Amino acid sequence: MDKELYHHLDSQIDKLRTRRKGAQDRKTEDEVFDRSTLLAIYDLMASGIVETVDFPISTGKEGNVFRATSPSGTFLALKIYRTATANFNAIRMYIVGDPRFKGIEGSKRKVIMAWSHKEFRNLELLHGKGVRVPKPIQFSKNVVAMEYIGTDEQPAPMLKSVVLEDPQPFFDDIVENMRKAYVDAGLIHADMSEYNILVRDGVGVIIDVGQAVMRNHPNAQDFLRRDIHNIVHYFSKLGVKCDAGSVLARVKGEKP
Ligand SMILES: Nc1ncnc2c1ncn2[C@@H]1O[C@H](COP(=O)(O)OP(=O)(O)OP(=O)(O)O)[C@@H](O)[C@H]1O
Ligand SMILES: [Mg+2]
Structure with a gap:
């Protein structure tokens, strides 16, 4: 990646970081926002889908979910698959045997990217058939942007x-x-x-x-x-x- 882009990215990400405070959040974002994730978020920002990343809704085993805000002010959810620590073998089991993802069984990185792609495609298919799932918005690398389920005050409970x-x-x-x-x-x-x-x-x-x-x-x-x-x-x-x-x-x- 060229230097200019990297600087631009850094300052963008800095901005989104200043929206959130607290030691726990900082720890989370250091873990989550690796290079690939920064690029993916940057991509979503450049496409006009994400304006700010607001706060983590959930920090889990395979990844984290953040609330974000679009340029027009609507909320969305960003599901960010962790590329470093994801349980690769657990994931692979669901990819192998799916004809839509033939030939990507090999590299760990490709499997993670395919995973977020797969979640996006499954959301599209389900949403299109009227199954009540969050409406898919976009995906980039290991990040899936989707409809935010919740109120202005808080995300919907499990x-x-x-x-x-x-x-x-x-x-x-x-x-x-x-x-x-x-x-x-x-x-x-x-x-x-x-x-x-x-x-x-x-x-x-x-x-x-x-x-x-x-x-x-x-x-x-x-x-x-x-x-x-x-x-x-x-x-x-x-x-x-x-x-x-x-x-x-x-x-x-x-x-x-
Ligand atoms: N679209 C959404 N809107 C609001 N909250 C969401 C949305 N998607 C996920 N969440 C929140 O994030 C949590 C984790 O999301 P999800 O179940 O998709 O990920 P996961 O891979 O199961 O994560 P974990 O490793 O924590 O089990 C959910 O329990 C929910 O609280
Ligand atoms: Mg879950």
């Missing part, structure tokens, strides 16, 4: 930390979204749980679709059964009458 007033319709809606994903989009989430459903205005928004696989993936049926098991287990505890067999049939569109 299902697991919400007390639902009426779990039954919430459950039915999730099952219906899983059916649309499976039947209409041909995708299985493969990491479905109360951790990957956000609650906005009382309804579930399904997130974290990077690992979602197509119906013809070699492990597809195992992933589907596991997803259904997780959901049935969680909602059974809330008093919803459901069993894995009938939910599987509903998700496959075999029952009205």
Whole structure:
């Protein structure tokens, strides 16, 4: 990269850094904003998608999610996959066997980039079929920009930390979204749980679709059964009458 670009980038990133304070944030951003990430954010800034990076919403194992603001003032979420410490082997399992990502099994870096690309493509496919997921906006390298789920005050909470007033319709809606994903989009989430459903205005928004696989993936049926098991287990505890067999049939569109 030429020097001028690098300086420009540095000053841009400095600006976004000054929006945030505190030792914890600084630690996070040092970890997260490696060179590749800086370039990706720069790219999103140059494309007019991101104006400022505001604060971290979540710092996880494979990456971090930041709230950002667009030039027109709307919020968005940036999911940043960590290129250095990502659990490469765990990720590879979902890439191998997906015909859309043939030939990239080799290098670690390529796999991480393919991963964010994959999350973006899965979001596009699901959103296009009416599954309630964040609307995808753009991706660059290891960063995916998507619709921010939350209010002006705070990001939407995970299902697991919400007390639902009426779990039954919430459950039915999730099952219906899983059916649309499976039947209409041909995708299985493969990491479905109360951790990957956000609650906005009382309804579930399904997130974290990077690992979602197509119906013809070699492990597809195992992933589907596991997803259904997780959901049935969680909602059974809330008093919803459901069993894995009938939910599987509903998700496959075999029952009205
Ligand atoms: N579009 C979004 N809008 C608001 N918050 C989001 C959005 N996407 C993700 N988050 C927040 O970031 C968290 C982590 O996102 P996600 O589940 O996609 O990543 P992950 O790979 O599972 O991370 P982890 O390693 O923490 O499990 C979510 O639990 C949620 O709180
Ligand atoms: Mg998650």
